[in-house]
Structure formats: structure tokens, C-alpha cells
Amino acid sequence: AGLVNSTVIVYYYKNEFYFPFNELCDLLEINSKIGKNIITGFNGSKSNSYKISFNPNKVVLSDTLKNFNFENFLKTDFDYFFNSKFYDKIFGMLLSTNFSTLTSSIQSRELLPIYQRFQREKSYEAFAKRKEKEEAKILYPRDRELLNGGIFDYNIGYTVGGGQNISSFYNFKLGGELLGGDAQITTTGDVSVNRSLNNNIDYLWRYVFDKNDYLRTVSLGKNSLSGIYSLNYTGLKASNDQVEPRRTYSTRKVYEKTEPNWSVEIYISNQLIAVTTADEFGDFYFDMPLSYGTTLLEMKYFGPNGEYYEQSRLYQTPYYLLRPNEFIYFGDFGNVSNLDKYAASIKGGYGLTEWITTELGFQYLENDISENVFYNSTTARVFGEYLLNLTIAPQAYYKFSADVLYFSQSSFGIEYTHFTEYGYMNPGKIDNDFGVNFFIPFKLPFSQVNLKGSFDYAENSNVELFDYSLGTSLSLDGFNPSISYNYIKSINKNSFYDREYIDLGFSYFIGSLFQYGNIVSGSLISFRTFYDTKNTTIFNIIVQYY
Secondary structure (H helix, E strand, O other): OOOOOOOOOOEEEOOEEEEEHHHHHHHHOOEEEEEOOEEEEEOOOOOOEEEEEEOOEEEEEOOOOEEEEOOOOEEOOOOEEEEHHHHHHHHOEEEEEEOOOOEEEEEEOOOOHHHHHHHHHHHHHHHHHHHHOOOOOOOOOOOOOOEEEEEEEEEEEEEEOOOOOEEEEEEEEEEEEEOOEEEEEEEEEEEEOOOOEEEEEEEEEEEEOOOOOOOOEEEEEEEEOOOOOOOEEEEEEEEOOOOOOOOEEEEEEEEEEOOOOOEEEEEEOOEEEEEEEOOOOOEEEEEEEEEOEEEEEEEEEEOOOOOEEEEEEEEEEOOOOOOOOOEEEEEEEEEEOOOOEEEEEEEEEEEOOOOEEEEEEEEEEOOOOOOEEEEEEEEEEEOOOEEEEEEEEOOOEEEEEEEEEOOOOOEEEEEEEEEOOOOOOOOOOOOEEEEEEEEEEEEOOOOEEEEEEEEEEEEOOOEEEEEEEEEEEEEEOOEEEEEEEEEEEEEEOOOEEEEEEEEEEEEEEHHHOOOOOOOOOOOEEEEEEEEEOOOOEEEEEEEEEO
């Protein structure tokens, strides 16, 4: 590629050319280290390592587990000289020499480190130009209409069960723009074999205000209560929360360390965001944009002598963690149709700092034990990866939870709830509920094995409930088998009940089977079976095709 144009000393001996090993490695940025009767290094990555020993004369290539002996070489006080056949075997390089012009050329079947660096630098130029581009301006803003557009969606089904259990169901939805907002009306129902009819009609109209931080949306119709306990109601909702899905959270300054003067590429979700160079002490820093959900940070390190390695980090930002100084509120009022009661809720959340968000709220349900519930919920992220939440609602419950997602993708969680009332927020009439869960991945050369489990304990004065689960899953090129053991136990003063079963299944991405079939490409098939270990019987089989 014309990247190297340098003068080197080449020996011509017994009709063969001998090239300096250490000097060529320096020019091509291949890692090499000459010791006593041995040369070690790697070509591009440490997995592509080599070892040349001179007692006996032998080469070991780790990437292909290939060994070979050699005989001819020359040695000076500063370097070893090998013929072109040697370089072809160890690096896949073809060296040709023109004796009349005293020039040599190198061709390689694999990308050499110097060429990889050249490609990176070209991508850096494209990256810099991409950052300079301005965002496209909106030339044609949206115009609101009194009535415009529309969608129609339907779903009709027919079910057959044992005996006379036959019924049909339907779902029709009509939507469009109405009075500048989006509106929809839905009707759902079913008809059983005895011709009994169950029909329900729901509607929703929502108006979004442009660039208004005080009132952004108003919804009228079937909504979901935004308070401490969600209920579906028909009524009015108002909020200043943004309509678009939350994406960008904040920017965090990250300090890292590597070897002095190494180059570092920083990627967020496989997209290059920055390129930097460590100082003479190996320190470097960069601004990392944190996104809601899970942010995958990858750092690729490049040394001056062909060294290379990678590191990855995971950062979790839940959607209820607000930006610093951000304030949002929700107001709800309406009728809960299945309870035939009126409900109301109002809550406000505020981002105190980048790592602490607090909520204050009030929820009301007509004629209930927990009729008026005042609450405070505070979430904190400590040490970068631990999420802590404390919810205090004296008229309903007290709850504490802690979650952590490590850089290795391992996660652990714990939650404890103490209930103070048996109202609608506690339908199981539980006094205390305690649960833990974990997820641990193990990376293998050909796959990843996941171990997961959970434990839950709930009790009141009359009953104790235990729920255990332990399972594992494997990912093998689109084929994902899984197995889990589950045990449920209930103990009260007069009875005892327990059940244990095994959940065995797999999923397979059919697209990896039929690479050229447009009909099934991208489809997924899954199979699950549930086996009762106490009664030694299969009680459920599920086969699904997506």
C-alpha cells in the first residue's frame, strides 16, 4: 500500500536474500522482543502470537497451533536474518527482491498492523467530518388538522377447548387525527357457545403541545394511573413529561488508565464517539454520553509496537432516573370501570443530582382501606453501578430495593416490602415480601452460558409462601436451549401445598437455516415443555412460531 519506504540492510547469501527480522517488525509495527536464544511477539493481537527458539531451531504459532523447524538464518550483534520462505510461513508475507534496482517489496495475505493503523486513521478523518456536519433543518413543519388520516386494525379469533368450551373473540381499532390530536376508538368482545355476548368500547384522545415545559400532553379517555399503583381508568390525564422515548440522560467524564502514549478508540453501542491518546503516565479521559436503558462502552487500545486489547463496560440508567434539575409531573382523575370507583393521582419527580431522583405523590381510590395514600420514592445510583430505591407510603407499604449490573453483565437484585394495609395495593393480603434474583454469564470460546435464579418469600399471620427458581441457558449460533428448576410451597395452619417442575425448552432463529428464503428469513421458533417431577408427568407443551 506504499506505507513503508525505508532503507534496510539485506544479505545475499548462497542465492538467497536474508531480511532483518527485528527491523522489519519495527517497520510493519509487528510486536517482537529478542531474548537469549529466543524471539517472542505477536502479529496484530496477542492471540496471534509466535515464538522462535534457537535451541533447537523451532517456531510455534499459537493462532494455528502450527510448529515447524528451520535451518538457514544469519545472526549479527543486533538482529537475526531469515529468508523469504521463513516470513511466508510465520506471517504469510511474500517478499520479493529486484537485485538490479536493490529494492524489495512486501505483500501480505493478512492485514498487517501498520495497514490496520492506516485504516483506523482514515476512519478518524471520516469521524471528524461526521462530527462537523450540522443537523438537517425542518423545512416543512407539521400542520395540525381538524380531521385527517386514519388507521384501521382488526383481530378475529376462534378458540376450541374441551367439551362445549367454544368461543370467538374480536378486536377492532379505528384511529386518526382529530382536533389536532391523535384519537382512537377500540371495541373488543367475545361470544361463547351459548351466545352470551361480552363487549367493551374504549376511546382515547391525546393532544401534544409544542415546546411547552409546563404542559406537554393532555389525554382524555382510557388511561393508566401514573401514581404508586397503576390502575386503568376512564378520565383525564395531564403531564409535562416528554412524549418521545427517553434516550440521552447526561454526559459523564470517564477517567481511565493504560500504557503511556497508547491510542484509544471509544465506542458507545458499536459507534465510534472519540479517539484519544494516553499521556506519558498512561492516563486519559473522555466525555461519555449516558443513555437511558443500558449503555455499552467499549475501549480499544493500540500500542506503538502492535499491541492491542479491548475492554468493555456496562452502565444502567433506569427511565425513572431524571436528569439534574429536571422536574416532571403527572395528574390523573377518572373512573375505574372494573371497580366502579373514582380514582385520582398526582405526583412530581425532580432530579436532585445526576445520581439522585426523588418523587412526591398522592393517590386516591374511593371507599377503600387505602383511600388516601401519600408517598415518597427516592432512587440513588451509588459507585456508578448500584441502584438503590426507598419508597415510603405509610398508608400502603414501605419498600426497599437494590440492584447492580456489573461490567461483566452479571446482575444481582434484592427487594423487601412491608405492607401496612390489605387494600387494593395488596390483593394477596401479605404482611412481608422478600425476594432476591441473580444473573451470571460465563463466556466460552464458542458460546456464552447464563446462570440465573430467584427466590421469593411472602407471609402473613396465617400463611407462608416460598418460590424458588434456578436455571441456565446457552447460546449457540441462533440455537438457544434453556432449562430451569422451579419449586413452590405454601404453608398455613391447616394445610400444606407444594409443587416442583422442570421447564425445558429452546428457541431457534430460522433465518440462520434458510439464508435465502424470504418467507421464513428472520423468523423464530420456540418450544417449551413443563414436567411435574412429583407426579412424573408433562402438564404443558408450548410450540410457537414468530
